Amino acid sequence: MDSNPGPGGGGEERLNAVSVRGACKKYGVNIVLDNLNMTVKKGTIYGLLGASGCGKTTLLTCIVGRRHLNTGEVLVLGGTPGTKGSGVPGRRVGYMPQETALYGEFTIQETMMYFGWMFKMSTADVKKRLDFLLKLLDLPYKHKLVNKLSGGQQRRVSFAAALLHDPELLILDEPTVGVDPLLRQNIWEHLVDIAKSGNKTIIITTHYIEEARQAHMIGMMRSGRLLAESPPDRLMARFGCDTLEEVFLQLSLRQDSPITTIDQLHSNKTNKYDPVYLVEESEDMCQDYQETSNYIDPKAHHDNVDKKECCGLISGGPLHAMLHKNFLRIWRNPGLMVFIFGLPVFQVILFCLAVGRDPYGLKLAIVNHDMNFTLQECSDIVSSGNCSFQALSCHYLRHLKDPTIIKEFFPTQESANEAVRRGKAWGTLYFTENFTDAMVARIHLQEYTDEETLDQSGIKVWLDMSNQQIGLMLMSDLRASYQDFSRELLSSCDINPRLAEAPIRAVVGHLQPENLDQAITNKVLYSYIVETTFKMLDRDSSPTSPPLAVQSFAIVTTYTINNPVYGSRTPSFTDFTAPGVVVVLIFFLGVALTVGTLIYERREGLLDRTIVAGVTPLEIMVSHVITQFVLMSVQSVLLLTFTIYVFRVECEGSMFWVAALTVLQGMSGMCFGFAISTFCEIESTAFQMAMGSFYPALLLSGFAISTFCEIESTAFQMAMGSFYPALLLSGTIWPLEGMHVALQYFSKCLPLTLPTTALRCLMARGWSIWESDIYLGFVACIIWILLFVALSILVMKIKKL
Numbered sequence: 001m002d003s004n005p006g007p008g009g010g011g012e013e014r015l016n017a018v019s020v021r022g023a024c025k026k027y028g029v030n031i032v033l034d035n036l037n038m039t040v041k042k043g044t045i046y047g048l049l050g051a052s053g054c055g056k057t058t059l060l061t062c063i064v065g066r067r068h069l070n071t072g073e074v075l076v077l078g079g080t081p082g083t084k085g086s087g088v089p090g091r092r093v094g095y096m097p098q099e100t101a102l103y104g105e106f107t108i109q110e111t112m113m114y115f116g117w118m119f120k121m122s123t124a125d126v127k128k129r130l131d132f133l134l135k136l137l138d139l140p141y142k143h144k145l146v147n148k149l150s151g152g153q154q155r156r157v158s159f160a161a162a163l164l165h166d167p168e169l170l171i172l173d174e175p176t177v178g179v180d181p182l183l184r185q186n187i188w189e190h191l192v193d194i195a196k197s198g199n200k201t202i203i204i205t206t207h208y209i210e211e212a213r214q215a216h217m218i219g220m221m222r223s224g225r226l227l228a229e230s231p232p233d234r235l236m237a238r239f240g241c242d243t244l245e246e247v248f249l250q251l252s253l254r255q256d257s258p259i260t261t262i263d264q265l266h267s268n269k270t271n272k273y274d275p276v277y278l279v280e281e282s283e284d285m286c287q288d289y290q291e292t293s294n295y296i297d298p299k300a301h302h303d304n305v306d307k308k309e310c311c312g313l314i315s316g317g318p319l320h321a322m323l324h325k326n327f328l329r330i331w332r333n334p335g336l337m338v339f340i341f342g343l344p345v346f347q348v349i350l351f352c353l354a355v356g357r358d359p360y361g362l363k364l365a366i367v368n369h370d371m372n373f374t375l376q377e378c379s380d381i382v383s384s385g386n387c388s389f390q391a392l393s394c395h396y397l398r399h400l401k402d403p404t405i406i407k408e409f410f411p412t413q414e415s416a417n418e419a420v421r422r423g424k425a426w427g428t429l430y431f432t433e434n435f436t437d438a439m440v441a442r443i444h445l446q447e448y449t450d451e452e453t454l455d456q457s458g459i460k461v462w463l464d465m466s467n468q469q470i471g472l473m474l475m476s477d478l479r480a481s482y483q484d485f486s487r488e489l490l491s492s493c494d495i496n497p498r499l500a501e502a503p504i505r506a507v508v509g510h511l512q513p514e515n516l517d518q519a520i521t522n523k524v525l526y527s528y529i530v531e532t533t534f535k536m537l538d539r540d541s542s543p544t545s546p547p548l549a550v551q552s553f554a555i556v557t558t559y560t561i562n563n564p565v566y567g568s569r570t571p572s573f574t575d576f577t578a579p580g581v582v583v584v585l586i587f588f589l590g591v592a593l594t595v596g597t598l599i600y601e602r603r604e605g606l607l608d609r610t611i612v613a614g615v616t617p618l619e620i621m622v623s624h625v626i627t628q629f630v631l632m633s634v635q636s637v638l639l640l641t642f643t644i645y646v647f648r649v650e651c652e653g654s655m656f657w658v659a660a661l662t663v664l665q666g667m668s669g670m671c672f673g674f675a676i677s678t679f680c681e682i683e684s685t686a687f688q689m690a691m692g693s694f695y696p697a698l699l700l701s702g703f704a705i706s707t708f709c710e711i712e713s714t715a716f717q718m719a720m721g722s723f724y725p726a727l728l729l730s731g732t733i734w735p736l737e738g739m740h741v742a743l744q745y746f747s748k749c750l751p752l753t754l755p756t757t758a759l760r761c762l763m764a765r766g767w768s769i770w771e772s773d774i775y776l777g778f779v780a781c782i783i784w785i786l787l788f789v790a791l792s793i794l795v796m797k798i799k800k801l
């Protein structure tokens, strides 16, 4: 190692396109490259041979800078991959990974355009070169879709993509798999030709050992070691074999008994920078490398010659190529289009139809001993507009409305309560035998009413409160019906029915006006049960006067609510939850859009190819951000149109700011999805996480989830398990004000909470952007976007995605 000439150093090194020295690489405890040396001279073809799993692909990915050695050194075109002055990443290298690394929904021509633009070739040049490659590789019609090609044809398209920009160094991982012998011969002839006439260097791996005879140099690998590195003829002569296969067999046998191998075959002790014929270093040499396979050379970065040329962080060619690719992929994928644009609409429709509507068909068990009649009989004798003090229970029952309440009559209180206990009714309503008489007596007697009369004149109610929403709604309905009942009675007796409502201001003079004014000033919604107003009214107080009696009765049983400062007198649960649901939906849609993208590209080898071509993580990120921004805007418009204009959810604020916050929140979700996908190795893990973290994104934040993401089931369980806690914490379904104060602070640090509050204030209160609740929602969105973006870029750099 001491004699390492470094990048560009040493005359010998300058003749080499690639040199690998003392390379050690392991995954966990599995040693994949074991003190390997390799030298590829410029203008030569280097055939890297070896059994499956011996480490060929790993070696190539280290050469193109997609992986790092644990120890050892790689020099490519005079520099360490990933550093200034090296050939990689950038257009000096053409890389064909082992995976097909193509977009199935593109045609052959579109594929070539994508890679050509990435290398900043003009469209005309790409077309010219494509015509040549179509002939050379015997490719089908150029407008045929890649996913309609056979496996062998797809590999040839992938090979063509590596040859397209005529690079100095070609690194080909099994280009001839699935190619017929005649075509294989053509490909080799072409490689020999470009190596000779164009002074190109080619490193090629193949399982067809014999075809490598046409290479200038053969490297035979086994178990992470290079057993031999020599021209094929010399190798065969030396071992007295007729085929390379036999040579490889002999070398393999000897490697299995190392002492014999070293003693018998190692005749030349070589300098480390000379071609190596046999591996002589001790097996322990790789043991002292760093344990982690994620070892990163601190000097490594992605500056490359292309970037130096354009002097900017983002270059037009790759960005153009990637934007075109992103939109074309969506356009060619109808299922994805339906998902992107149909899902928001579907979800909003589902939400507005399923949540917040008043329950109906609620059965009440009624025991009416006052009449001892069925409902039908009640209806027969009770008619509206009649100033009658008979059958008051029936008067009241008529106001319990269908279809909300279904009245079922029971003979006894016990049977009615039994029906409630068995879940057949939501409550029991009980009228005593002389309910009407007691009520009339109570009205007439006023403060002289005895306890028994009071008791008899009351309606007794037992409710099943196991369901809070239904219980509260029934209570409210029972009260409202009572008010309707008294209003109707007043009206029928020629008394102003508004007395039944008795606005607070109408009685202010009699009831401590200071308190009321203070309550109104404080914007407290003020309800007041008016009691004993009988004496306040400037009327004949004779208890025998029916109108007055009715009037006092009505007022005694009413309460009043002033017009609310914000919202309506009958607030809707849909209006309350809608802003939170919009925020959550758009966030989730953003996550779902991005989470799979990067992982798909990584799994298919496309990311390797893109990055080896010199595209930076920032450029990849920007291309996705632009694409998703456009999609997100359309989604937001659909979401808000259906929420506000179709389902008429209350929106008092500026539509501009509502839309802006929605789009921002979508972008926050998108960046979160991107961060997840940079962490996750397995697409399904990320997707499940995204699904599961629908709300929890929130609770745990991208960072915590990602820590566990390598472990599929843990990530999934964690995401699922955090669904409900996150739902509670985001303030979407229940006001934050109901939480413990510590939880409130924690909740506000999550990505959905402040934007939800802001959207709610915008929609329900119509506040302007200058209110702190509103602008803090925007600020939170922007901070989370920046955090997710920074995290994604950092991970992409660290993991060399």
Ligand SMILES: Nc1ncnc2c1ncn2[C@@H]1O[C@H](COP(=O)(O)OP(=O)(O)OP(=O)(O)O)[C@@H](O)[C@H]1O
Pocket: 027, 030, 032, 050, 051, 052, 053, 054, 055, 056, 057, 058, 059, 098
């Ligand atoms: N990301 C990874 N994590 C853990 N082990 C890995 C990883 N990639 C490869 N390996 C292991 O490293 C060894 C060498 O793999 P590699 O793909 O380099 O072999 P190869 O010679 O290219 O095989 P083939 O000819 O079948 O492509 C194999 O045992 C493989 O299981």
